Amino acid sequence: MPRAEIGRNVGTGKEGHMGLQEQKRHFSVNLLDWYMINRRDLPWRRHNNPYFTWVSEIMLQQTRVDTVIPYFNRFIGNFPTVQALAEAPEEEVLKNWEGLGYYSRARNLQAAARQVMELHGGEMPQDKQSVFALKGVGPYTAGAILSIAFNQPQPAVDGNVMRVLSRYFLIDEDIMKGSTRVLMEELAGELIPEGRARDFNQALMELGALVCTPKAPHCLTCPVMEQCSGRIAGRELTLPVKTKAKPPRPEQRLVALVEGRGAHRGRVLVRQRPETGLLARMWELPHVLAAPAAAGKAAAPLADEPAMALLAGSLWAEGFAARPEGLATHAEHVFSHIVWSLQVYKCTEQDQSSELPLIAAEARAAYHAQAASMAESAPAAQSSSSTAAQAAQEAMTGKGDGLTYQWIGPEDMEKLAFPNVFLKLLRNYFAGAYDEVTE
Ligand code: SF4
Numbered sequence: 001m002p003r004a005e006i007g008r009n010v011g012t013g014k015e016g017h018m019g020l021q022e023q024k025r026h027f028s029v030n031l032l033d034w035y036m037i038n039r040r041d042l043p044w045r046r047h048n049n050p051y052f053t054w055v056s057e058i059m060l061q062q063t064r065v066d067t068v069i070p071y072f073n074r075f076i077g078n079f080p081t082v083q084a085l086a087e088a089p090e091e092e093v094l095k096n097w098e099g100l101g102y103y104s105r106a107r108n109l110q111a112a113a114r115q116v117m118e119l120h121g122g123e124m125p126q127d128k129q130s131v132f133a134l135k136g137v138g139p140y141t142a143g144a145i146l147s148i149a150f151n152q153p154q155p156a157v158d159g160n161v162m163r164v165l166s167r168y169f170l171i172d173e174d175i176m177k178g179s180t181r182v183l184m185e186e187l188a189g190e191l192i193p194e195g196r197a198r199d200f201n202q203a204l205m206e207l208g209a210l211v212c213t214p215k216a217p218h219c220l221t222c223p224v225m226e227q228c229s230g231r232i233a234g235r236e237l238t239l240p241v242k243t244k245a246k247p248p249r250p251e252q253r254l255v256a257l258v259e260g261r262g263a264h265r266g267r268v269l270v271r272q273r274p275e276t277g278l279l280a281r282m283w284e285l286p287h288v289l290a291a292p293a294a295a296g297k298a299a300a301p302l303a304d305e306p307a308m309a310l311l312a313g314s315l316w317a318e319g320f321a322a323r324p325e326g327l328a329t330h331a332e333h334v335f336s337h338i339v340w341s342l343q344v345y346k347c348t349e350q351d352q353s354s355e356l357p358l359i360a361a362e363a364r365a366a367y368h369a370q371a372a373s374m375a376e377s378a379p380a381a382q383s384s385s386s387t388a389a390q391a392a393q394e395a396m397t398g399k400g401d402g403l404t405y406q407w408i409g410p411e412d413m414e415k416l417a418f419p420n421v422f423l424k425l426l427r428n429y430f431a432g433a434y435d436e437v438t439e
Contacts, residue, residue, distance in 0.1 A: 023169070023227050024190065026226070026227045027191060028192070028193050029193075030224050031207060033223065034223035038206070039206060040065075042056075042065065043069060044072060049149075050124035050149035050150070051081065051082050051124060052076060054109075054124065054141075054149070055075060055076065056068065058109050059075075059100065059105070061105060061141075063100060071100055078092070079093070082117065082122050083117060083122050086110065086114045086116070086122075090107065090281070091416070093109075094106055094107070094281070094282065094417035095417045097417070098417050098420075099423070101419075103282060104136075107280065111135040112137065115135060124145070124149065126150050128154065139157070139181075140158045141156075143155050147192075147200075147201040148201060153192045154189070154197065155184075155186075155188035156188070156205070158205075161208055162175040162180070162181070163175075163208055165187055167228060167230030168229060168230060169187070170230050170239070171184075171239070171240070173241065175242050191204075207222070215237075219231045219236060248334065248337050248339045249338050252289070252290040252291055252300060252302060252343070253287045253290060253340050253341065253343070254288050254302065254310060255285050255286070255342045255343065255344040255345065256269070256287065256311050256324070257285055257425065257429055258286070258347045258348070258349055259347065259349065262349075264349060264407040267408055268285075268407065268426065269285075269320065270283050270284065270285060270405070270407075270426075271284060271285075271318075272284075272404045272405075272406075273403070274403060283406075283418050285344075285425060286314070286315060286318060288310065299341050301330075301341070302343065304326070307324075311345055311347070315347070318405075320349070320405075321349070321351065323348050324345045325345070325347060326437045327343060327344070327437070328344045328346045329344045329428070330342065330343060330344065331344060331421050342421065346434050413430070
């Protein structure tokens with residue numbers, strides 16, 4: 001939509017004939033006035049510290065303010081400066097991020113802190129190009145840092161801001177399109193009152209978070225409602241226009257809670273994920289893909305008997321002899337592009353040399369049959385994704401590259417970083433929640 005056409009659909013009442021310039025001025029003035037009275041007292045707003053702004057903006061991506069506050073306070077307490085973050089062991093940084101999800105944010109933040117140390121002497125750069133060059137910093141975060149920390153008139157446009165602007169200016173363009181983002185950035189930049197970038201950008205974010213909310217905007221208490229074209233046209237609930245993202249791909253996975261015996265008594269087997277990819281370098285319980293679901297279909301649970309045989313075979317392929325005892329629980333872990341449905345089995349470690357019929361025969365057979373069937377189905381599934389091919393590879397090799405293993409007790413939970421789902425399973429296990437599980 002050309003800029004000149006923004007607002008052309010404004011209703012036919014008196015308000016509808018106002019000029020675009022007046023509509024913009026109304027927005028900027030009233031929004032700022034409202035913010036100066038209603039702004040929330042958030043920990044990263046109490047100091048004008050570029051590092052604090054940066055950390056908070058990375059944490060706030062995909063995460064609610066209420067959730068972020070305790071994480072932010074702890075993170076800044078443990079890594080109070082760029083230097084402290086750059087020099088910390090990665091394991092410690094991940095541990096401080098545990099539970100927030102999207103762990104690549106934490107790894108990128110630390111990598112960027114090292115960039116700031118090496119290239120800028122530990123001082124946050126103040127030019128757009130250098131900030132944008134930091135790992136994990138996209139156009140929104142760069143704009144947020146430059147405006148909030150340095151009061152530079154740079155737009156900071158995320159989904160919340162696009163929702164507000166789509167409604168106020170009645171913009172019908174799909175906000176998933178790059179061209180719409182460019183339009184929004186231009187518009188948001190024009191709206192910033194001279195010398196007020198810091199407050200104005202935060203005001204815009206605040207309006208999106210508290211008033212112009214996705215499902216139930218509070219138009220009656222909105223500071224810009226008088227000249228909001230979306231409200232006047234009765235379109236506040238149908239804007240912004242947004243094409244639906246692809247639904248996440250379901251995967252059924254079998255998880256082993258292996259109890260140690262002998263030297264490992266009182267401990268549980270965990271493994272560390274590879275250096276790169278999903279949840280890189282995080283710790284987890286061993287698990288294996290039972291079956292990739294067809295595109296758009298739900299993953300189906302596997303019956304216990306074949307599931308336990310497959311799991312024992314998978315553990316055997318990873319170099320561990322263990323006997324599955326029974327189903328402990330079900331769990332789910334949702335990523336942006338995958339949903340794991342987990343069947344969790346309690347298993348007991350076995351002597352590698354002992355006779356273990358399940359592992360020696362049935363499990364190996366079940367494991368190889370599953371691997372072969374995944375390999376066969378791989379070419380057919382490749383049009384939607386390479387999941388089946390990856391699954392076949394995972395199943396065939398078992399031990400993937402770069403995996404390491406540890407037997408851990410409850411005290412080790414404080415040292416290793418786990419994704420939420422495994423954290424909960426392990427805590428429940430150590431609290432005795434699965435004590436009754438028997439074959
Ligand atoms: S009046 Fe309603 S739709 Fe318009 S900006 Fe305010 S809350 Fe959003």
